Amino acid sequence: MSLEKITNPLNARHWIGDMEADYVYTLGVAGERFFKELKEKGRIMGAKCPRCNTVFVPPRLYCEECFAKLDEWVEVGKEGAVHTFTIATIDIDGSKLEKPVTYALIKFEGVHGGIIHKIGETDKVTIGMKVKAVLKPPSERVASINDIKYFKPTE
Amino acid sequence: MFGKKRVAIVGAGITLFRRNLKETGKELSYHASKMALDAAGLELRDIKSVVMGSAPDAFDGVHMKGEYLADGAGAYHKPYTRVFVGGGTGVFTPLAGWWHVASGQFDTCLVVCEEKMSSCYPHPQFAFTTIFDPILERPVGMNLVWIFALEMNRYMHRHNIKKEDIALVSVKNKRNALDNPIAQLAARITVEDVLNSEIMAWPVQRLDISPTSDGAAAVVLASEDVAKEVTDNPVWIDGVGWCIDSTQWTDRDLYYPDYVECAARMAYKMAGIKNPPKEIDLAEPYDPFDYKELHHMEGLLLCKKGEAPKLTKEGVTQRDGDLPTCPSGGLLGCGNPIAAAGLMKVSEIFWQLRGEAGKRQIRGDPRTGVAQAWGDLMQYGAVIVLRR
């Protein structure tokens, strides 16, 4: 039995390969409606459970607590607050980023859930900081989470 | 009695099976689960545990797929388990659900199976190739269809079976599926159509194979006391069996699935079945390829080795025959969203035993049914025996 301590798999007898796969994800029934609202009307929507009175963002087809079908959609507005954040200094491959990027979980008043996105137009981010979504111009939106460019602090 | 409590299926639900569905995996799980709960007359809060079955994460393209699907399967804040044994998942998941209830730990269990294979682009088959040994098999250029072809060839050779006899299964199942509202590939085809279809990997031709699909299915399990309160017509899980063989598939003679026989014996022993062909009224063996129905019928001890094609030719396995096999239309007719397909077979037996199968209903008074699924690198057998 080999007792050498090896931390790099390339130092042991190996075979290189990759797992090839491309993915195309449909947005789902609820998801498609959420992103269409974002793209066409520039608004962030939530879905309300008639039994629990909870509003979910991102909206979904069903209430995860009571399993009721969610047919009532409400506008949540573009303003929220930073629930928590992190400052990324390296990219997905582990290389250093030119400029650090702040990612935050933004929650909305009275809403269950939130959106993860970038914080822009500021270097100072604090928990609880009030922020507002900045959208791309309508012609550039494609019904994606990146139709929101980032969230910026409201004064 | 095996287990502390007797376990029944009290409700079942299913979505359409199609090549592409718009719903996300979570939404599919929700639809099937809600339908099963409604059928059982239960609310989500009546469910004490949830078991999810879903095949490789690589299909949906979501790592830790079980966790991703959890809330769609009603598992919010509940004890939750995900199981996965490749194609065997659809029958293995209710087995895992059975453990939850038979042990006495939970009175109810929601069993859900989901698959969204359309996310894998351009074809989910690509994700499959990673099942092969990266050093010894992938460099040879393995394609998934090859393993079926190698197994089919060996089966044909060993028992001297012609392609015409195997094609009869595809004809039967696609025709049965015409009466199944969720079916993806129901059709009236002939043996000639099968023999003239495109050669994929000889001896496998296009009409010998089931397609990839999106879909979900769910069943609600309840312990004896709860089942009797909830329904007049519980269907009991009287036998469970499961078994695995090695991935060194090149060591084996592929003409016979030993591991299916092993799982079947375990389930039959528990159910007290000594003479399977006589005591079983209908069967749903796993049929992703037409020869597999025959291969599995033999592994399930429903006939002697090599005899399954004869029974098919004689019409024994038709819906009005002595041993209706795949009355649902099977995977060949309904589609193959891997895990959901196996649970579809279990649900079919459930509906047949209750007399709710409509145009697909088999005659007589069926009391005992067996469903089986097969998975991984031709190595896994899961068998369930249901009784009314």
Next chain:
Amino acid sequence: MSVKIKNFPGEELETKVIKEGKIPTERCRPKAKFAWSAGIAISRFLDELKNGKIIATTCSKCGRIMVPPRIYCEKCYAPTDGWAYVKDTGVVNTFSVSFLAADATRLKEPIIVAIINLDGASEGMGIVHRIEEVPDWKEVKIGMKVKAVWKPPRERTGSITDIKYFKLMRE
């Protein structure tokens, strides 16, 4: 499919609707690179292939000579306790003639893949490889004798493809 249920949920989409971008979707290609350890047994197997030889491991409890080699006998659940060379000739156990490549694209000229029971190994022990030099694929039958065709020594890298393919041994 119970008669009690009238509507089955699911919104069907045609493949071309997705391909042509007619509905919004998200695309992602995960980067997944791997360096799989060959392991103790297969490392030696690959080294021997580079030398033009095929090696197996043996289990003295059950007497099997196993290829591909492994460090434990899965039947006896004990370590294998010896190595033995097997021949590079064998018999076709089963085969398939594939018009599909690994990525499911269609091929004009088929690939013939087979499980070959190598001479000298225990019954049923096989390896997967291709059969080539077959002008008419309908000629191939289970039970035919085959022989390995190797790459020249300087082209071998210690891989299963150091054997280029197997060819039929015509009498």
